[in-house]
Structure formats: C-alpha cells, structure tokens
Amino acid sequence: MSNAKRLYSLMLIAVAVFVAYALYKNFVHDPQAAEFLGHKSNLKRELNVSMWLNVMYVHVAFACVAMLSGAVNFPSSIRTKYSRFHRINGYVYAISVLIVVLTSGYMAPYATGGKAAGMAFNLLNLLWPAMTLAAIVQIRKKRIAKHRKWMIRSYAFCFTNLSIHLLTTLATAGFGLAYATGYTIGVYGSIVMLLAAAELINRARNRRPTPS
Template sequence: MDRRQAFYKLFVCIGLIYILYALITNLVVDPDSEMFLSQKAGLEHELKPRIWLTVMHIHVGAACIAMASGLINFSNLIYERHRRLHRVNGYVYVASVLMAVLTSGYMAPYATGGKINSIGFNVLNLLWLFVTATALVHILKKRILQHRRWMIRSYVFCFTNLLIHLLTYLFHRMIGFDYLTSYTLGLYGSIVLILIAPEVLFRVERQIGPPGL
C-alpha cells in the first residue's frame, strides 16, 4: 500500500465515522434536536420547531448523501473501471449539494447568534454552490484536472458542521468564551479553514500523489 492509498483509506474512515455520527445524533440520540434548539438565542425570526426540524432532517440526509457519494467518486478504482457509475454518482452529489444548500438557506435566518451568523451561513451556501457549479462546468468541458480540484474544494464543505462544532467547543469549553461568541467564531473560522484546506492539500499532493484507490 503506497501513501496515497493510505491517505484515501484514512479519508474514507473519517467520512464514514462522521456520517454515522451525524445520523445517530440526529435520528437516535436527539431526534427532536432539543439540545441544539435550547442553545438558540438572538433570533430575529420566530422559529416554528416542527417545520424547522423537518427541514433540518432533510438537510442532514442530503449532506450525508453528498459526503458518501463524494467518497465513492474520489476512488480511482471507481473512476477507472466504472465510468458510468462515477458519472451518475457525480450528479447525485450535485443534487445532494443543491438540496443541502436550499435547506440551509431556509434555516439560515434562524441561525444561533442572529443576523451575523445568518449572513455567515448564506455566504457558505453561495460559496458551496459556486465551487460545485464550477466543478460541473469543468467536467462538461472535459477538463479533468480542473474538475477534480474544484470537486475537492466543493467536498470540503461537507465538513462544515463538524468544523463549526469543533471550533465552538474549542472557544467555549477550552478558552472560556460564552457560547454565542464561540459559535460565531466557530462559523467564521470554519469558512476560513474550508477555503484554505484544499489549497494545502494540493501542495501535499505534489509529494504523495492524488488521493485515491
């Protein structure tokens, strides 16, 4: 096993663990999101819990599908031996991203922390749509390398929620900021990391080769 195979398998493990975590947390441990809703403050719009909860579950499902389909399509084995599956699964990814963005757009006005965080989530949604659409345009024009790079940029957005909660925990529990401030820092810190991480990966690839199996 070379380094790029090991990198891809580590990548798959992290993705699968996070998908299971998201599904178990939202469907089994706290299906009504009572803990998360109890932390919401500074809202400018009246939240209707049942509608919000339904949209949130659709959002989680779409994000998990996007993450899973991305893991499949980053496999060199799938790309080389099952081109049609790669192509169809790519459209599944794009549709899942669109659904995740639309549902996030509905939830953005109810973001914890109020307007400043609503703006942050809308920025994330627009960026995710832009990079995904750019990746789609490149593959339609047969620009394989550019397509792959923009797909990596798009795929990193699947980890938005994970990054937000990790950074919020860091600022709130370890540094001692209040929860709302920590959440805002976590959101905007995640935007920065999402934009930087792919560029760091591209530099690493020059040393170990592209991730894949």
C-alpha cells in the same frame, strides 16, 4: 498498499464514522434537537419548531449523502474503471449539495448567533454550489485535473458541521466565550479553515504527477 490508498482508506473510515454519528445523533439520540435549540432562546424572529425540525432532517440526510457520494468518487480507479457510476454518483453529489444549501438557506435566519452567523451561512450557501458547478463545468470540458481541484474545494465543505462544532468547542471551552459568540466564530472560522485546507491539498497534489 500505497500511501495514497492507505490515506484514502482512512478517509473513508473517518467519513463513515462521522456519517453514522450524525445520523444517530439527529435521528435517534436527540431527534427533537433539544440541546441545539436550547441555544436559540434569544432569536429575534419566531421559530416554527416543527417546520425547522423537518427541514433539519432533510438537511442532515442529504449532507450525509453528499459526504458519502463525494468520498466514493475520489479514487482515479473509479473514474477509469466505472466511468458511468462515477458520472451518475457525481450528479448525486451535486444534487445533494443543492438540497443541503437550500435547506441551510431556510435555517440561516434562525442561526445560533443571530444575523452575523446567518450571513456566514448565506456566504457558504453561495460558495459551495458555485464550486460544485465549477467542477461540473470543468469535467464537461474534459479538464480532468481542474475538475479534481474544484471537487476537492467543494468536498471540503462537507465537513462544515464538524469544523463548526470543533471551533465552537475551542472558543467556548478553551476561551470561555458565550456559546452564541463561539458558534459565530466557528461558522466564519470553518469557511476560512476549509478553503485553506482544500488549497493545501491541491498544492500537495501538484507536487506529484496527477493522472489525466
């Protein structure tokens, strides 16, 4: 097995584990999101918990679909051997991203951390679909290499939730910050970190021949 295939296999395993964990946590372990909602006690606007939970369920479900469908589409062999599946699955990913950002747009005003965190989510809700659209535009123009670069940038944001919670934990447990402050730092930090990670991956790919 080549290094590329080995890395891809590890990525698939990591994605599957994270998706399983997200589904278990949000639909089985804590379907009422009691722990997370406990950090929203200082909201300046009234929260309709029932509506928020329903939107959150849709948000989580389609975030998992986006993460899985995006991961499946990355190998060049899928594009070359199963081009129809690759194309349909790509649109599944794009539609899932759209649903995720729309539901995120509803939840942004109620973000833990207040207006500052909500603004960060709204920024993310503009960046993610814009990058996904750029990937679609490039593939329709048959620019495969540019399409892959934009898809890497787009797919990086599938890990937003994971990176937010990692950075929040670092800020609260490591530096003793209040949860709301740490969460706000986590949201902004995740945007920067994921954009940087995508560019590092793209630069690393540029150092070796890219299949056209």
